[in-house]
Amino acid sequence: MVGIGLNWWQAIVVIFVSQMISSVAMAFNSRAASVYNIGFPCVARSVFGMWGSYYFVGARAVLAIIWYSVQMYYGGEYMYNMLRAIFGHNFVNIPNHIPTSAGITTNTMLAFFLSWLVHLPFCYFRPYQLRRFFWFKTIVSLPAMFGLFIWAMVNTNGHIGSIYTASSRSSSATAWLILSGINSGMGNTATLITNQPDYARWAKSRGAPIWTQLIVNPIAVTVSATVGILATSAVNLKYGTDIWNQWDMMNLILDNYWTSKARFAVFLCAFAWFVQILGTNIAANMMSFGADSSMIFPSFINIRRGQFLVELLAWAAVPWKIVASAAKFETFLSGYGLFMASVVAIMVCDYFLLTKGNITIGSLYVPTKANKNYWYHGGVNIQAVIAYCIGIALPFPGFCGELGASVSTSAAHIMDIAWLTAFTTSFVSYYVICKIWPTESQREIKEKGLGWEQLGIDREYYDSTSPHDEEYVSGATEKNFAKAFSDKN
Incomplete structure (x- = not known):
């Protein structure tokens, strides 16, 4: 600094x-x-x-x-x-x-x-x-x-x-x-x-x-x-x-x-x-x-x-080239931080606002169409990709300017606040896109009426009570989870 x-x-x-x-x-x-x-x-x-x-x-x-x-x-x-x-x-x-x-x-x-x-x-x-x-x-x-x-x-x-x-x-x-x-x-x-x-x-x-x-x-x-x-x-x-x-x-x-x-x-x-x-x-x-x-x-x-x-x-x-001067290093930090900001924004938005903190653990390890939760469109969440591209688009000209391209003063100034710009733009874009065009995972959570971090609560209850047969109780809601486990026993 x-x-x-x-x-x-x-x-x-x-x-x-x-x-x-x-x-x-x-x-x-x-x-x-x-x-x-x-x-x-x-x-x-x-x-x-x-x-x-x-x-x-x-x-x-x-x-x-x-x-x-x-x-x-x-x-x-x-x-x-x-x-x-x-x-x-x-x-x-x-x-x-x-x-x-x-x-x-x-x-x-x-x-x-x-x-x-x-x-x-x-x-x-x-x-x-x-x-x-x-x-x-x-x-x-x-x-x-x-x-x-x-x-x-x-x-x-x-x-x-x-x-x-x-x-x-x-x-x-x-x-x-x-x-x-x-x-x-x-x-x-x-x-x-x-x-x-x-x-x-x-x-x-x-x-x-x-x-x-x-x-x-x-x-x-x-x-x-x-x-x-x-x-x-x-x-x-x-x-x-x-x-x-x-x-x-x-x-x-x-x-x-x-x-x-x-x-x-x-x-x-x-x-x-x-x-x-x-x-x-x-x-x-x-x-x-x-x-x-x-x-x-x-x-x-x-x-x-x-x-x-x-x-x-x-x-x-070749790190000695990167840290050769304060100006070059500041450019490096600002530029690459831009691309990570959009990733964080989408992850936070999805977890806190769109899926209510619910993650289906078993589906994270099914890399086929049989994965109802996270297969999305051919294995890619198109909504997230669109929001990511929107988030990096606004400060990207300024990033090119820092690499040597000729850009306007406005573009250069946007790059000066690239992380916050990319984060905010991706966060809002992803939220709006998913409200209009929700993902399969978001629709399922809404249809099941899952509460905040419901799957996490169910998982904690199961882990504290039984070390086996997780498939039987996965997806159970807070209201029927205790009854489901009792009936199984």
Whole structure:
């Protein structure tokens, strides 16, 4: 945010607002998973159809590859800090044999490779086997985060300023820059919003994911970002630099304070940040790609194999090109967040307004015409596809403009609010289309007179009473469910 031209307090406000919006979207999109204990691929099947879901799950999988690669590159930068702190000029002065056009040097490539190598063994573990690692991640992250902030405040005497000011821009230009910042903040969490079911499926109660997302996420992200923004603003003011990353600040420390104590402190700090980025990458990208890819190619890939696959595909994303500058990275976040917003909008609209929170679990695994609920039209929910196309159509010209095409100012401004535009447009479009032309699943729910999350209530009752013969009681309503089960016994 600071890198694209906002001053420090504007950046903090923008991040908080974007994370509040993100958290609300996360909370809504995790509901189906916490009730029915199903992941994103299954929720996508219920909404987009048995075959239509492949595109949307595949699109999320592609983003997981990109994000996994980008986060791994972040880890490579912290690895660079650690190697420099240990070996000094022997590492920094390694001869560069990579062309300048590649956008990376030999020593940075070495650091990236080592980061990649550290990720490799974690592909083998199941989520529950990593619990202690995530506790370790939490414990070491907080001292590193606040330690770097404290150093910056002490070193600069707390003089917070910024070389980025809005004085040379009009109020209108600043407003659009702020909206663009909020949009890129949404893009930063767009993939997490989309596949929240992959995490919320493990919830022990329906409400477990709600408040943690609504409260913890905006506070944690904003506090973390705030100490980083204040630290970089103070350092940039004192040293006349253009720093907006933690690894750049640690390099600055080594540039100005080449002592054994400083090198040891930088090593510990960089190690802690590396552990943090490793945990984030495992949870947010590696596991989600494993789940998505196992749905797309179930005969060949399971979740563990999918994790090893994304490890290999990380090289193809060329992340050092993506994060070459703040402007390029902001473009990347805004653009790809646009395509995920429409997916989330349709999923939320279908669950909360059109199917009353009812999902027929058994039908999620019937990929034939015999599937009365989710076969739709040849396995594709045409209504959802139409709403998706409508949602991305409005901001799409602006997206093309950010890729280099010549577009109008209006199109560029719409792109500045692409996530909200795509979400709102798809949400309203899908609701209107389905009210006029309801899907088979929606008609069946209406004909049966199912109440809110009725199938979830029936399922919970069955699971708590009997471990077998689910077919007999599936579809029973709340009023006759107890009687049906009693008669069966």
